[in-house]
Amino acid sequence: GDSVTQMEGPVTLSEEAFLTINCTYTATGYPSLFWYVQYPGEGLQLLLKATKADDKGSNKGFEATYRKETTSFHLEKGSVQVSDSAVYFCALGHQGGSEKLVFGKGTKLTVNP
Amino acid sequence: DAMVIQNPRYQVTQFGKPVTLSCSQTLNHNVMYWYQQKSSQAPKLLFHYYDKDFNNEADTPDNFQSRRPNTSFCFLDIRSPGLGDAAMYLCATSRGGRLNTEAFFGQGTRLTVV
Numbered sequence: 218g219d220s221v222t223q224m225e226g227p228v229t230l231s232e233e234a235f236l237t238i239n240c241t242y243t244a245t246g247y248p249s250l251f252w253y254v255q256y257p258g259e260g261l262q263l264l265l266k267a268t269k270a271d272d273k274g275s276n277k278g279f280e281a282t283y284r285k286e287t288t289s290f291h292l293e294k295g296s297v298q299v300s301d302s303a304v305y306f307c308a309l310g311h312q313g314g315s316e317k318l319v320f321g322k323g324t325k326l327t328v329n330p
Numbered sequence: 331d332a333m334v335i336q337n338p339r340y341q342v343t344q345f346g347k348p349v350t351l352s353c354s355q356t357l358n359h360n361v362m363y364w365y366q367q368k369s370s371q372a373p374k375l376l377f378h379y380y381d382k383d384f385n386n387e388a389d390t391p392d393n394f395q396s397r398r399p400n401t402s403f404c405f406l407d408i409r410s411p412g413l414g415d416a417a418m419y420l421c422a423t424s425r426g427g428r429l430n431t432e433a434f435f436g437q438g439t440r441l442t443v444v
Contacts, residue, residue, distance in 0.1 A: 251432060260336075260420050260435040261373070306372060310432070316420075318363075318433055320372040 219244040223307050223321035230297055230328050238292040238324045240281075240307035248309040250274075250283050250290040251318070256305045264305070266290075297328045331442060333357070336421050336436035343443055351406040351439045352362050353421030360426035362404040363433065367418040379404060380426055408441075416443045 224239040242250065249268045253261040265274030270285035279294045290307060307321040333354045343349040354363065361380050365373035377386045379398045392413070395407040408415055418440050422433040 260438040263432050264434065266432055317375060322372045323370070
């Protein structure tokens, strides 16, 4: 079945450091890929998405490129801020006869001033 | 703004006492989902409605039920909550009808079982 694997957390960085959170997936067909962010005590918010191979999703300084050859969708940001502290979930959307999102386990990011 | 609204944000219920969580949406989306998220874990899909069609996940316990009386509202009923059902419950919607549409989430209801 479909699955998403994220790098283990937690990740702790200093402000203005470079961020990479790795995500790889296993899926049949051609899924769309998403990054969701969850701030403490809140629901999930879509951060960015990519719907086909080589697409780059970007938002709020975050980027991720859909790499079909490596089945990856790594999240990057050049300079993190304290306000980026949250849990980040990689997910894939695969219709397969029904509408479903499959999530990775999440990576907790803490950014210190 | 169009959105997904969950009520209440926090719910405390007694062990074994039925509880209902509610979700409403102003997006007019076809699909509504309920996810369970336990501490430090990924959201786990319990079931979803595509319009009026109910789709239950194979491993969702019978203790969890859902109702969707109209497009805008969806309810999660827990018939006999156990301590293990304490979690954040997330409602989400998507347009449906096309491949790989994104989901829009509510803020969640945190359920405590005492």
